Amino acid sequence: MGTEEAKGFFRKTFGRPPARVVKAPGRLELLGNHTDYNGGLVMAVAVDKYIYFAATPRNDAQVELVTTAFPGKEQFYLDRIEKNPAAPWANYVKGVLLALRERGIHFTGFNGAIHGTIPFGAGLSSSAALEMATALAVRELFPYRLNEHGPGAPPERGPDGRLPALSPAEKMRIAQAGLAAESRFVGVNCGLLDQVSSLFGKSGQVVQFDCLHGTVQHDPLPPGASLVVADSAVKHDLSAGQYNQAREHCESAARKLGVEFLRFVDPPRLQPNQGKLTKREYDCAFHIVGENQRVVFGERALREGDVHQFGQYMLQSHASSRDYFLNSTPELDALVEIAQGIEGCFGARLTGGGFGGSTINLVRAGAVEEFQRRVAEEYFARLKIRTEPWVARVADGAG
Numbered sequence: 001m002g003t004e005e006a007k008g009f010f011r012k013t014f015g016r017p018p019a020r021v022v023k024a025p026g027r028l029e030l031l032g033n034h035t036d037y038n039g040g041l042v043m044a045v046a047v048d049k050y051i052y053f054a055a056t057p058r059n060d061a062q063v064e065l066v067t068t069a070f071p072g073k074e075q076f077y078l079d080r081i082e083k084n085p086a087a088p089w090a091n092y093v094k095g096v097l098l099a100l101r102e103r104g105i106h107f108t109g110f111n112g113a114i115h116g117t118i119p120f121g122a123g124l125s126s127s128a129a130l131e132m133a134t135a136l137a138v139r140e141l142f143p144y145r146l147n148e149h150g151p152g153a154p155p156e157r158g159p160d161g162r163l164p165a166l167s168p169a170e171k172m173r174i175a176q177a178g179l180a181a182e183s184r185f186v187g188v189n190c191g192l193l194d195q196v197s198s199l200f201g202k203s204g205q206v207v208q209f210d211c212l213h214g215t216v217q218h219d220p221l222p223p224g225a226s227l228v229v230a231d232s233a234v235k236h237d238l239s240a241g242q243y244n245q246a247r248e249h250c251e252s253a254a255r256k257l258g259v260e261f262l263r264f265v266d267p268p269r270l271q272p273n274q275g276k277l278t279k280r281e282y283d284c285a286f287h288i289v290g291e292n293q294r295v296v297f298g299e300r301a302l303r304e305g306d307v308h309q310f311g312q313y314m315l316q317s318h319a320s321s322r323d324y325f326l327n328s329t330p331e332l333d334a335l336v337e338i339a340q341g342i343e344g345c346f347g348a349r350l351t352g353g354g355f356g357g358s359t360i361n362l363v364r365a366g367a368v369e370e371f372q373r374r375v376a377e378e379y380f381a382r383l384k385i386r387t388e389p390w391v392a393r394v395a396d397g398a399g
């Protein structure tokens with residue numbers, strides 16, 4: 001459906017159908033909050049909400065972009081890629097184009113129409129999905145191979161006209177290009193979680209990402225349980241600085257503890273060194289160390305099919321965000337509290353960067369409708385804010 005809308009919007013804007021359409025999904029973080037830039041461990045899923053990117057190549061070194069989300073057309077030359085304050089949404093595309101070019105990838109311009117079904121500001125990372133969709137759209141129009149030290153021989157289309165699937169190593173390099181766009185062009189110092197989830201997602205499976213080693217493994221989702229997302233309806237703006245600040249606390253804590261990443265710190269090492277850290281640094285480090293452990297334990301729970309135990313780790317994770325990392329909000333706390341009181345809910349927590357956005361809830365399959373109804377009702381009763389919890393279907397990644 002989204003593909004058709006992107007195609008239709010392209011045709012309406014540019015007067016002919018697009019040459020190619022790609023899509024990249026959003027993600028939900030299940031456990032392992034803010035661990036990614038700390039060299040840690042994280043679990044996430046890709047969800048069936050996407051950014052669709054319809055495009056046709058052009059050879060005059062220009063790019064023209066439109067999106068169904070905002071009015072206006074963004075037009076620029078490839079040799080002059082600059083931010084336009086009137087079209088901040090285009091920064092994710094521009095940042096990726098710059099990152100690809102820095103990696104030696106050659107392209108001569110294109111027209112692009114973007115359509116998305118990922119809610120903005122809800123913590124599902126529509127931005128990383130847009131970055132990955134951009135990288136894949138460029139690959140469709142100007143087939144490239146991204147090797148470790150630059151471009152390799154371009155891939156060839158098969159008899160069905162499709163490009164070969166990306167190798168895990170190449171997916172990781174494309175994810176890195178997205179990260180470069182985000183941190184160097186957009187100005188958010190995030191980690192790789194969102195881009196990796198968007199590319200490595202697998203239907204029915206959890207992506208477990210070891211951010212230190214750059215490796216991914218998949219674990220089955222807990223049987224008999226659904227993932228329900230509740231949007232607190234309080235928008236967060238990652239670039240507002242809270243995210244970058246949290247990262248700085250983690251990095252200064254690691255420095256003072258004499259390690260490159262907090263990944264190398266375990267609880268017995270953290271406690272006796274408390275005196276070396278400020279309270280904020282200690283509390284942030286405490287959260288990260290605990291989150292890394294919860295991913296390890298959570299993986300065991302998944303392997304054993306122990307959905308109750310997995311839910312407990314989710315609740316612990318939220319409490320740690322609320323009490324130590326301070327990236328929760330009263331609205332997210334209310335959603336988690338409400339969820340905890342509903343029969344059939346195994347666990348709930350904020351998902352993603354925090355400071356607003358959504359909670360993710362693990363709910364017994366038969367109890368989902370009642371859960372959705374009660375969360376909406378009780379959230380409105382408490383805060384006079386409307387939310388419509390929805391069931392996330394775990395999807396394949398874009399790669």
Ligand code: GLA
Binds near residue numbers: 032034353
């Ligand atoms: C945001 C960032 C990710 C990650 C999460 C928190 O989604 O983009 O890199 O840090 O927050 O785990």
